Amino acid sequence: MSSSDEVDRIVAAWVTQRPDLDFSPLEVLSRVDRLSRHLDRARREVFRRSDLESWEWDVLSALRRAGSPFQLSPKQLLQQTLVSSGTMTNRIDRLVGRRLVKREADPADRRSVLVTLSDDGRIRVDAAITRLVDAEAELLAALPRGDRERLAALLRKLSLSFDS
Numbered sequence: 001m002s003s004s005d006e007v008d009r010i011v012a013a014w015v016t017q018r019p020d021l022d023f024s025p026l027e028v029l030s031r032v033d034r035l036s037r038h039l040d041r042a043r044r045e046v047f048r049r050s051d052l053e054s055w056e057w058d059v060l061s062a063l064r065r066a067g068s069p070f071q072l073s074p075k076q077l078l079q080q081t082l083v084s085s086g087t088m089t090n091r092i093d094r095l096v097g098r099r100l101v102k103r104e105a106d107p108a109d110r111r112s113v114l115v116t117l118s119d120d121g122r123i124r125v126d127a128a129i130t131r132l133v134d135a136e137a138e139l140l141a142a143l144p145r146g147d148r149e150r151l152a153a154l155l156r157k158l159s160l161s162f163d164s
Contacts, residue, residue, distance in 0.1 A: 050128035060125040063117040070117035
């Protein structure tokens with residue numbers, strides 16, 4: 001091994017103390033945990049620079065990904081953000097208050113509403129995604145594209161095992 005990190009030092013200490021255990025899970029998941037912390041910090045900074053909270057990003061980015069006219073029903077937003085209906089109602093209220101989204105009657109069903117991304121919301125989410133992609137590319141700069149693709153495939157495989 002060419003170099004070692006903090007996880008290597010932690011695992012080596014545990015191996016000395018508990019040679020009866022297989023520490024290979026820690027070698028993977030402790031690194032994932034540490035990388036997650038770096039990612040969280042980078043994302044918080046990106047959202048701060050775009051004057052957004054992470055929960056606002058979740059809702060606004062779902063609307064932006066929907067494509068023009070950038071609108072979804074509250075139920076569709078629930079499915080994409082995995083929060084309760086009460087939480088989503090509160091989030092929509094707050095985003096309407098900040099003029100980042102608008103509530104509009106659903107032309108197909110006047111009893112329902114659609115949440116539509118406002119121009120200001122679109123500008124903010126577009127700025128945030130640009131900053132996010134740049135920040136995350138910087139976090140992965142140590143890996144060549146082929147390594148990133150292999151890592152993404154392995155993480156996808158692991159992620160799918162939790163979803164099944």
